[in-house]
Amino acid sequence: MSSSSPATIEDVARIAQVSIATVSRAIHTPEKVANSTRLKVNQAIAITGYTTNAMARSLRLGRSNMILVVAPDIGDPNFSNILVGLENEARSHGYGILIGHTHNDPQRGLEYLKFLNSNQAAGLILFTGILPFGHQSMTARLPPSVGVFEPVYNGGIPYVGVDDIEGARKAVDLLVAEGHRKIAFIGDSRTRLAYSRRRQGYDAGLDAAGVPPGERTILEGDGTIESGRLALEQLFMRDTLPTAFMCVNDQTAIGVMIGLGARGYDIPGDFSVTGFDDVPQATFMTPSLTTIRQPRTAIGKSAMALLLELLSGSEPPETEILLRPDLIVRNSVTAPSRRFQKR
Amino acid sequence: MSSSSPATIEDVARIAQVSIATVSRAIHTPEKVANSTRLKVNQAIAITGYTTNAMARSLRLGRSNMILVVAPDIGDPNFSNILVGLENEARSHGYGILIGHTHNDPQRGLEYLKFLNSNQAAGLILFTGILPFGHQSMTARLPPSVGVFEPVYNGGIPYVGVDDIEGARKAVDLLVAEGHRKIAFIGDSRTRLAYSRRRQGYDAGLDAAGVPPGERTILEGDGTIESGRLALEQLFMRDTLPTAFMCVNDQTAIGVMIGLGARGYDIPGDFSVTGFDDVPQATFMTPSLTTIRQPRTAIGKSAMALLLELLSGSEPPETEILLRPDLIVRNSVTAPSRRFQKR
DNA sequence: AGCCATGATGTAAACCTTTACATGATCTAT
DNA sequence: ATAGATCATGTAAAGGTTTACATCATGGCT
Numbered sequence: 001m002s003s004s005s006p007a008t009i010e011d012v013a014r015i016a017q018v019s020i021a022t023v024s025r026a027i028h029t030p031e032k033v034a035n036s037t038r039l040k041v042n043q044a045i046a047i048t049g050y051t052t053n054a055m056a057r058s059l060r061l062g063r064s065n066m067i068l069v070v071a072p073d074i075g076d077p078n079f080s081n082i083l084v085g086l087e088n089e090a091r092s093h094g095y096g097i098l099i100g101h102t103h104n105d106p107q108r109g110l111e112y113l114k115f116l117n118s119n120q121a122a123g124l125i126l127f128t129g130i131l132p133f134g135h136q137s138m139t140a141r142l143p144p145s146v147g148v149f150e151p152v153y154n155g156g157i158p159y160v161g162v163d164d165i166e167g168a169r170k171a172v173d174l175l176v177a178e179g180h181r182k183i184a185f186i187g188d189s190r191t192r193l194a195y196s197r198r199r200q201g202y203d204a205g206l207d208a209a210g211v212p213p214g215e216r217t218i219l220e221g222d223g224t225i226e227s228g229r230l231a232l233e234q235l236f237m238r239d240t241l242p243t244a245f246m247c248v249n250d251q252t253a254i255g256v257m258i259g260l261g262a263r264g265y266d267i268p269g270d271f272s273v274t275g276f277d278d279v280p281q282a283t284f285m286t287p288s289l290t291t292i293r294q295p296r297t298a299i300g301k302s303a304m305a306l307l308l309e310l311l312s313g314s315e316p317p318e319t320e321i322l323l324r325p326d327l328i329v330r331n332s333v334t335a336p337s338r339r340f341q342k343r
Numbered sequence: 344m345s346s347s348s349p350a351t352i353e354d355v356a357r358i359a360q361v362s363i364a365t366v367s368r369a370i371h372t373p374e375k376v377a378n379s380t381r382l383k384v385n386q387a388i389a390i391t392g393y394t395t396n397a398m399a400r401s402l403r404l405g406r407s408n409m410i411l412v413v414a415p416d417i418g419d420p421n422f423s424n425i426l427v428g429l430e431n432e433a434r435s436h437g438y439g440i441l442i443g444h445t446h447n448d449p450q451r452g453l454e455y456l457k458f459l460n461s462n463q464a465a466g467l468i469l470f471t472g473i474l475p476f477g478h479q480s481m482t483a484r485l486p487p488s489v490g491v492f493e494p495v496y497n498g499g500i501p502y503v504g505v506d507d508i509e510g511a512r513k514a515v516d517l518l519v520a521e522g523h524r525k526i527a528f529i530g531d532s533r534t535r536l537a538y539s540r541r542r543q544g545y546d547a548g549l550d551a552a553g554v555p556p557g558e559r560t561i562l563e564g565d566g567t568i569e570s571g572r573l574a575l576e577q578l579f580m581r582d583t584l585p586t587a588f589m590c591v592n593d594q595t596a597i598g599v600m601i602g603l604g605a606r607g608y609d610i611p612g613d614f615s616v617t618g619f620d621d622v623p624q625a626t627f628m629t630p631s632l633t634t635i636r637q638p639r640t641a642i643g644k645s646a647m648a649l650l651l652e653l654l655s656g657s658e659p660p661e662t663e664i665l666l667r668p669d670l671i672v673r674n675s676v677t678a679p680s681r682r683f684q685k686r
Numbered sequence: 687a688g689c690c691a692t693g694a695t696g697t698a699a700a701c702c703t704t705t706a707c708a709t710g711a712t713c714t715a716t
Numbered sequence: 717a718t719a720g721a722t723c724a725t726g727t728a729a730a731g732g733t734t735t736a737c738a739t740c741a742t743g744g745c746t
Contacts, residue, residue, distance in 0.1 A: 008701095018726090033724075059396075059703075073423070103427070118396040376694075400734075401701095402701050403735090689746085691742105692742085697737085701733085706728095714722090716720100
């Protein structure tokens with residue numbers, strides 16, 4: 001009986017012997033309804049198992065209570081924890097979350113734009129670092145949006161993330177304090193804003209340490225384990241080696257560590273390595289990886305809080321909210337080895 | 344101008360000088376519309392930038408073209424690849440995908456039920472291994488659904504996954520072939536069907552090898568790295584040790600390897616270890632992990648294909664589709680050491 | 687020429703809500 | 717007792733689609 005098709009507000013109204021308007025009010029503005037009627041309605045709801053058809057509701061209201069989270073790569077170990085922060089904050093304000101996955105394919109971004117266009121989501125959280133839409137014109141129709149994890153490259157939407165420059169600075173300062181001067185930066189990128197900021201931190205640190213730009217080694221990378229390993233191979237084809245590798249993220253650092261391990265080197269005995277992000281795996285490496293922690297849950301919470309503010313009509317107070325990164329000292333850094341400096 | 348609010352079908356109709364019905368037909372059943380009119384309509388669509396309001400459409404049709412994928416843990420390294428298979432298959436049939444995240448919290452499952460109830464998704468792919476709904480009565484209203492990765496515990500929905508029993512059998516057979524007889528099974532679980540099937544494969548293999556049940560060591564676990572490490576600690580408090588650890592999944596195996604490494608043991612010299620899943624990290628471990636590969640993309644593709652069949656009205660032909668697992672031999676297994684057998 | 691089949695288009699109802707406005711009842715204050 | 721305010725409820729429109737049915741024009745057939 002109840003299994004045929006979901007109960008509608010009319011079913012409830014009939015059973016409660018009131019009009020559908022009253023049912024709607026009993027649900028959304030209970031104070032406008034007499035106690036006795038509210039009781040009847042609630043009973044009828046219980047009997048029918050009624051739940052509001054969110055689709056019809058959103059169509060009528062012109063807005064939904066879902067937030068769309070678009071990410072390029074669900075598998076990114078950072079994603080999961082930021083998501084937790086996002087979810088908790090959203091839930092406590094009556095919003096639900098849906099996740100869209102672009103796989104770095106802009107075409108897929110367009111699908112989600114359609115989704116947004118038909119009001120199926122009230123707001124957008126963007127992990128991709130880039131608005132997924134070709135036409136600038138489409139941006140105009142975007143719902144309130146907040147970028148997270150990766151500053152948004154091509155559009156002026158507010159951003160919540162870690163202070164990449166300061167984080168990188170902490171890493172390079174540690175290496176310098178341990179006595180390193182030949183520090184390679186692995187994972188430079190022109191297209192990824194977060195990475196180029198980390199590069200800025202690196203440069204600032206070496207400036208402060210008095211290491212001239214000519215003595216710095218920079219290798220590009222896209223933040224994957226493979227890219228770390230690859231960069232290392234390139235480096236070993238040169239004649240001078242650094243004493244430390246400052247990697248743009250933990251994945252890159254893992255790639256570097258695997259590469260060094262495969263060549264028989266000891267970390268940190270022969271080379272020091274730092275990462276960035278503090279992904280779960282960083283603890284489990286041997287040696288465990290010294291890195292910079294992103295306050296992921298806090299980032300998620302803060303980004304969603306900002307989005308909810310925007311949704312309630314307030315203008316974005318500032319364009320970027322940067323959270324403080326923490327240096328996590330583990331076992332992959334020590335004083336530089338004499339072994340390769342002498343060459 | 345176009346930025347104010349999205350164009351509706353009426354805007355298109357006005358510009359093309361036809362009725363809204365014709366516009367709708369031009370879009371969805373172009374063959375029912377004269378060439379000349381279709382042209383006019385298409386132009387009008389181009390001008391307005393119209394895209395159908397999926398919400399209104401679904402409300403009218405009583406079904407959407409979105410598929411909801413509910414997963415307990417986005418971070419699971421298996422999830423990402425299965426998702427790719429799901430997405431590709433869905434896309435090529437005009438469906439989009441949304442991901443819901445329960446974090447193993449049944450309460451959150453209910454939210455997604457509401458989502459489904461209001462036709463915001465046409466079908467459901469379930470990673471959780473359990474229908475997320477308290478009331479059995481609610482099951483009746485579930486849209487076509489397919490379980491994946493983890494057989495569904497409490498409801499008769501079809502399942503697509505790897506043949507766990509056969510996979511586990513391949514692992515245990517390898518260990519037996521290398522000469523192991525004292526093989527511990529790490530990660531037994533009564534609630535997770537996939538794990539208990541792997542246990543069945545383990546038992547079948549040892550039955551075949553003539554190892555009596557009394558000589559088998561079984562430890563429970565929930566498939567996390569922590570659980571592997573924990574189980575190992577328990578094991579070391581006993582007086583007899585196995586020569587090999589057959590782990591219910593790769594994460595558990597990683598935990599066991601970390602634990603053994605911390606105690607100074609060599610793998611595979613002192614102990615052999617096998618995993619299950621072949622997550623990306625398995626390659627990067629030292630030693631690299633011998634494991635059973637899940638054909639993840641194929642599972643995703645196949646599960647979505649089945650769901651789409653269900654959506655088009657056909658009855659589920661069979662209740663389970665099991666794909667063949669492959670043994671991936673790497674470096675974590677060798678012949679048993681004499682060192683601990685003698686005790 | 688007249689009839690019918692065919693094909694193209696329009697009209698209007700339906701999907702399920704929310705809410706402005708109207709209605710009617712009850713109460714307060716004169 | 718009556719006017720007016722307050723409160724509870726109902727009526728109906730609107731939101732953007734799809735589609736059964738109706739209408740109308742065209743062309744082929746006898």
